[in-house]
Amino acid sequence: MSEHPVVRINDLSKKFNRDLKRSFTSGIRTLLGAAFREDPSQLKAGEFWALKNIDLELKKGESLGLVGVNGSGKTTLLRLIAGVINPTSGTIETRGKIAPMLALGAGFEPSLSGSQNIYLNMSLLGMTTDEIRARYDEVIDFAEIGESIDAPLGTYSTGMRMRLGFACAVHTDPQLLIVDEVLAVGDANFRVKCRNKINDIRKGGASLILVSHSRLSIEYLTDRAIYLRKGQVLAEGDSKSVLDVYEIDQAKATAEKLSGRNKAKASTTSVDTGKKITIDHVRLLDKAGYEIDEIFPGEDLTVEVTVTAFEDVDECALNIMFKPVVEPMVYHPSSTRDELGWVQITRGTHIMRMKFDPVIFLPGLYSIRVNISQGSLMDILSQVEEGSVRILRPEGKIIRSQFIPPLRIDLAGLAVTALDAEDMDFEGAEDL
Ligand SMILES: Nc1ncnc2c1ncn2[C@@H]1O[C@H](COP(=O)(O)OP(=O)(O)OP(=O)(O)O)[C@@H](O)[C@H]1O
Ligand SMILES: [Mg+2]
Numbered sequence: 184m185s186e187h188p189v190v191r192i193n194d195l196s197k198k199f200n201r202d203l204k205r206s207f208t209s210g211i212r213t214l215l216g217a218a219f220r221e222d223p224s225q226l227k228a229g230e231f232w233a234l235k236n237i238d239l240e241l242k243k244g245e246s247l248g249l250v251g252v253n254g255s256g257k258t259t260l261l262r263l264i265a266g267v268i269n270p271t272s273g274t275i276e277t278r279g280k281i282a283p284m285l286a287l288g289a290g291f292e293p294s295l296s297g298s299q300n301i302y303l304n305m306s307l308l309g310m311t312t313d314e315i316r317a318r319y320d321e322v323i324d325f326a327e328i329g330e331s332i333d334a335p336l337g338t339y340s341t342g343m344r345m346r347l348g349f350a351c352a353v354h355t356d357p358q359l360l361i362v363d364e365v366l367a368v369g370d371a372n373f374r375v376k377c378r379n380k381i382n383d384i385r386k387g388g389a390s391l392i393l394v395s396h397s398r399l400s401i402e403y404l405t406d407r408a409i410y411l412r413k414g415q416v417l418a419e420g421d422s423k424s425v426l427d428v429y430e431i432d433q434a435k436a437t438a439e440k441l442s443g444r445n446k447a448k449a450s451t452t453s454v455d456t457g458k459k460i461t462i463d464h465v466r467l468l469d470k471a472g473y474e475i476d477e478i479f480p481g482e483d484l485t486v487e488v489t490v491t492a493f494e495d496v497d498e499c500a501l502n503i504m505f506k507p508v509v510e511p512m513v514y515h516p517s518s519t520r521d522e523l524g525w526v527q528i529t530r531g532t533h534i535m536r537m538k539f540d541p542v543i544f545l546p547g548l549y550s551i552r553v554n555i556s557q558g559s560l561m562d563i564l565s566q567v568e569e570g571s572v573r574i575l576r577p578e579g580k581i582i583r584s585q586f587i588p589p590l591r592i593d594l595a596g597l598a599v600t601a602l603d604a605e606d607m608d609f610e611g612a613e614d615l
Contacts, residue, residue, distance in 0.1 A: 187278055189359050189390045190241040190264055195234060195273035197259055197414075202229040223271050233259045234414040237273070243358075246391040248405035248422050250429050256414040257394040261285055261361050264392065279358025280309050284349060293337035297328055297347060300336050304351040318354045325380070326350035327373075346373060353380050360384055363394045378404065398426055398547055423576075430548050434571055459496050460528060460564045464489040465553050467572055470540075477573045483540040484572070488553050491532045496557065496564070497600070498525040501535050501592070504552040505544065505572075517556075518592050524599040528555070533595040540591060546576040 226232070234256045241247055249257045262268045263275055265283035290307045291300050301322055305315045323332055326346040331339065339347070353360070360381065381404055385391055395401050401408055401422055408425035410418040410432075418428040469475045470483040478484050486503055500519040516537060518526055526535075554566035 186243055188240045188242050188276075189245075189278050190239065190392075191274075191276045192237055192239040192264070193274045195237040195239075195263065195275060196224075196232060196271050197234040197256075197263060197268070198223075198226060198230050198271045199233045199259075200227075200229045201231065232414050234263070234411075237416060239409070241359075241390050241392065244385070244388050244390060245407065246385055246393070246405045248401035248408035248425070249392065249394045249411060250396075250401060250408060250426065251411035251417075252433075255411040257411055258285065258363055259414075260411070261363050261392065261394060265361055277359065280355065281359045281361060282308055282352040282355050282357035283361040284352045285361065285363045291336055291344065291348065294335055296334060297326075297332040297336055297339065297343075298323075300347065301351055304348070305355055308352065308355045308357075310355050322347075322350045322354045325354070325376070342373075349377055349380075353384060357384070357389055359390045359392070361392050364396070398430075399545070401426060430573070434548050434573060458565060459494055460490060460492045460499070460555050462488060462553055462555065462565045462567045463491055463532070465551065465567060465570065467551070467570065475572075476570065477575055478542055479575045479577055480543055480546065481541045481577075483538065484542040485536050485538045486551065486553070487534060487536045489532060489534050490528060490555060490565075492528045492530050495530050496528045498558045499528045499564070500526065500556050500561070501537070501594070502554050502556055502561075503537055504554075505549040506552065518594065524601050526594050527598040527600060529597065533597060535595050535597075536593040538591040538593065542574065544574045546574045548573050 237260065239247075249260065251257055259268075261283070262285060263270055264277060265281055265285060266275075266277075267283070267285065290304045292303055295303065301319060302312065302315055305318075305322075306312070310318075326343075326349075328339075328343055328347060331343065336344065336347075362381065378400070381391060381393075385404075391404065393401065393404055405422045407420065408422040409416055410425050410429045412432075417432075418425050464487075466474050466487045467476060467478075468485040468487055469478065472485075475484075488501060488503075490501075500517050502517040518535075518537070548571055550568060550571045552566065552568040555564045556562060557564050
């Protein structure tokens with residue numbers, strides 16, 4: 184006997200109106216329905232398809248990731264599945280209890296205490312008072328709210344509210360868990376706890392739909408993924424291959440955006456702007472010195488920066504920023520780390536290099552920003568955002584850890600002066 188799917192979506196479309204006022208009147212018209220005899224498949228002024236012709240089936244125990252850039256329709260799809268909004272056309276069938284984690288703190292009342300809110304929130308999610316009482320201690324334990332559980336929710340920090348919202352939702356024994364980005368908020372420990380809890384719920388046979396901009400979360404928690412663009416399904420399949428398609432698309436878009444920005448910049452020459460230094464060129468090189476834009480973890484990477492100084496400039500630092508395109512985290516090595524000291528960039532053109540031998544970043548796509556800063560306040564003398572590097576995933580290996588790779592800095596023979604470490608404030612170093 185084949186089991187009924189937990190979610191079955193058939194030719195689902197949802198349109199919105201960009202204009203709030205129109206959106207309100209069209210909502211009323213939809214309610215009045217046939218009286219207006221309007222064709223819902225037609226778009227009127229200001230309307231657009233937030234989702235178009237979506238088909239989807241989710242079986243018991245299956246776990247699905249949704250990826251796509253901002254505004255691609257992910258939250259809209261989750262809200263439709265959770266029944267918060269209605270489709271313009273098409274059908275959605277769901278089976279069993281759904282625990283939606285869409286907007287944090289939805290279903291909370293600020294004037295009530297944390298404890299009262301647990302009862303309110305969990306009853307909205309379909310639990311009886313006895314059921315809630317039985318799980319109450321577990322919820323409090325998970326949320327780690329402590330003494331504040333009797334204080335009004337309005338006095339809670341965003342993090343505390345989030346913990347409580349998550350704790351309530353995951354303790355309702357849902358058959359389907361719908362999670363929108365929640366894992367990106369909160370401290371690292373709580374994120375790990377959320378991930379583990381979601382995994383436990385899945386092991387218990389529940390299904391999951393997860394929206395996340397984190398490659399790691401999608402890969403770790405979902406078997407299958409859908410890539411949405413402008414409300415349509417662009418790719419569907421196992422999570423890894425869908426993420427790859429998404430990332431390659433992102434890489435293309437980033438490269439186009441960056442080349443546009445650099446072209447715009449090139450029209451103002453450095454001398455005209457009175458700059459002391461310009462970064463002329465940035466290249467990424469492999470061990471053999473060939474230019475590359477992809478590399479496996481464990482291989483050597485050199486970032487080569489060609490710099491021209493129009494006068495002698497003291498107290499410089501060469502800084503590089505590896506900014507993951509889909510993960511909210513940055514790695515930024517600097518020549519003043521590793522206690523190399525200030526660089527005196529003398530008048531003329533120099534080729535400086537930072538070698539990562541080997542590269543040990545998490546697989547993913549990183550945009551690269553390079554700057555030369557001066558002094559302990561790090562005045563930026565010149566900055567470029569040039570290109571991106573894709574750290575590839577070795578076949579059959581799972582890489583989940585990240586640490587600072589050994590760094591060798593080649594300052595093109597330029598003089599280095601001592602650095603007063605007290606002066607340096609490496610803000611963001613804790614990102615590493
Ligand atoms: N109630 C609404 N009225 C009008 N437009 C809306 C409404 N809700 C969402 N939209 C629009 O629909 C599109 C899809 O939005 P949605 O929130 O689903 O995107 P998303 O993929 O979740 O994006 P993000 O990654 O930023 O969370 C966007 O253009 C958004 O502005
Ligand atoms: Mg969203």
